[in-house]
């Protein structure tokens with residue numbers, strides 16, 4: 001069945017392997033292959049030059065101590081030239097990297113945003129918005145850390161270590177062999193410790209880091225409730241407990257980093273003491289010139305420096321891979337409600353809706369809400385859905401919009417199965433006025449024009465007038481340019497609903513859905529808005545969910561829902577005439593009010 005998709009926040013976390021995360025990164029780098037080639041090319045040239053700097057230093061000393069050919073200025077020029085060339089190449093590589101990475105980061109983040117936006121409503125219902133924010137931003141910066149560290153640090157470090165080791169192998173086989181073995185062991189141990197010892201703990205810390213983000217966002221979005229109950233202290237304590245859980249995990253992670261570092265330091269010391277000892281022995285026996293000793297010492301210092309850096313870099317890369325893994329997982333996660341391959345756009349028609357033997361179960365529920373549910377709404381009909389809370393009215397609307405997929409049966413609009421057309425085109429053909437419309441922190445004009453961004457100002461004003469919103473909008477400080485605050489908090493509930501109605505008017509869709517659209521209005525305004533709604537509904541199919549009878553009395557047909565079934569249907573007059581039944585009871589209660 002469909003509809004079962006939990007995010008990795010609270011339950012069964014999905015952790016990708018390092019290889020899978022690296023494959024994701026590779027795709028990011030391949031967005032700009034030429035830039036990538038330039039970055040890698042210049043870095044490799046710089047690294048090769050770096051390997052020869054100790055060789056040049058050795059030659060310079062030999063020319064001065066008489067063991068070389070005596071051309072010390074030439075040797076000096078070579079040494080200096082290499083140093084300059086090395087830095088020049090690095091500079092060029094870094095300048096490429098700046099352009100390359102900033103563009104990739106912008107693209108990667110946009111792609112993550114686009115993907116998460118397309119995840120089903122249910123996924124979002126199960127996921128903390130704040131955690132998603134943390135994951136996306138953390139992933140963005142992790143990309144930067146990994147790319148810079150890998151290409152300017154880690155890979156050059158390995159190459160220099162290997163290059164110097166091989167060079168020594170040819171000069172003094174024993175010394176070279178020792179250096180190569182110790183470095184190889186060092187590299188393998190560092191990588192293994194990072195991947196097997198540090199990573200699992202680091203992922204635990206990251207999960208708590210996301211939870212912290214989620215907790216802040218959750219409290220902030222419910223701030224009115226927090227304040228309303230004077231519950232700041234309680235929220236502080238909740239947050240403090242979570243922050244300390246995070247602290248516990250992050251402390252363990254850092255300790256594991258330090259333990260790995262300790263092992264690395266021991267390896268570096270082993271290399272240095274071993275090599276210096278070996279060289280002193282060779283020099284004593286007259287098998288090494290002072291220049292050779294200088295070369296070796298410079299090389300060891302360089303190698304030790306690289307090893308120390310390598311140690312840090314492996315850890316930084318691992319940290320980066322752990323931090324980017326969440327968005328890499330998003331990129332692999334299938335969109336839960338996907339358009340069928342090659343699905344055509346919905347072709348709007350007169351607005352006939354058919355539910356054909358539909359079965360639907362919410363994720364986590366063991367009983368279907370709808371079972372063998374069939375219903376036909378002819379084009380142009382105005383149906384009202386009534387029934388006790390939890391009886392499945394809003395679900396009906398969500399299924400029409402294909403926010404969930406049915407388990408069995410089908411839903412067809414104007415002869416087209418909702419699963420066989422693109423979701424975007426389907427939803428753009430349905431104008432919805434929700435109970436608690438979320439507005440964007442943009443101007444009122446932009447909010448009204450959300451369904452038709454190209455609408456002219458005249459169209460927007462006309463729609464606002466029809467929704468009885470024009471008067472209050474013109475009284476606002478900046479009129480139609482007034483910003484409404486996050487989710488529209490700067491407007492009253494009734495004002496928000498009227499903006500949402502204006503939005504639906506402008507959408508000019510053949511199917512209109514009003515989900516408790518007038519529940520926050522006073523009687524006077526409600527009457528006005530109902531007139532507006534009746535006006536807008538003329539000639540269109542309309543589904544109106546309402547608790548207040550006044551809203552539905554004029555419907556062509558009233559459907560009474562009870563536990564996912566339609567238990568009664570008919571016009572207001574017909575249902576009233578039945579004398580008893582759910583509707584008659586509702587009507588009697590309303591009359592008594």
Ligand SMILES: Nc1ncnc2c1ncn2[C@@H]1O[C@H](COP(=O)(O)OP(=O)(O)OP(=O)(O)O)[C@@H](O)[C@H]1O
Nearest residue numbers: 122125362363369388389390391392393394395396
């Ligand atoms: N995302 C969800 N996951 C699991 N169960 C859900 C979900 N949304 C709704 N339900 C359950 O499905 C049932 C029908 O809910 P629905 O929102 O359709 O009812 P309603 O008739 O619109 O209620 P109200 O009048 O209170 O808005 C309820 O029991 C509800 O708890």
